Amino acid sequence: MQPANASQTAEISNGAGTAAALAAGAASFLLAILSILGDKLPKFRQAMIFYRPTGPLSGVTTCAILLWLLLWIILHLRWCTRSISSRANIAALALLCLGVLLTFPPIADLF
DSSP states (O other), X not given: OOOSSGGGSOOOOOHHHHHHXXXXXXXXXXXXXXXXXXXXXXXXXXXXXXXXXXXXXXXXXXXXXXXXXXXXXXXXXXXXXXXXXXHHHHHHHHHHHHHHHHTSHHHHTTO
8 A cells, every 4th residue: 555645755774784885895805905014014924824734724714704793783773764865875886806816926016
């Protein structure tokens, strides 16, 4: 049944999904940046060794996962009932694409 007044229709919130997408994009970009820093800077490489058998990869992935989880929780709590513009999804996609590109060795070696 259609409502009598079109202004009474409820707007569907997309905040929870947008929060998840933006957190994933930011974390993938951070993962790429941290991996480049871990390859290029010896002191940073040493600081990222959380578990010696895996080397700096353990710290890089742990930091990226922690940022993803923290950012997702914060954005979800702020946006879960709101309708967020599509610019946030475009930013999430851009960060994801940059993160993927920066993990390819030919591109990462440019830095």
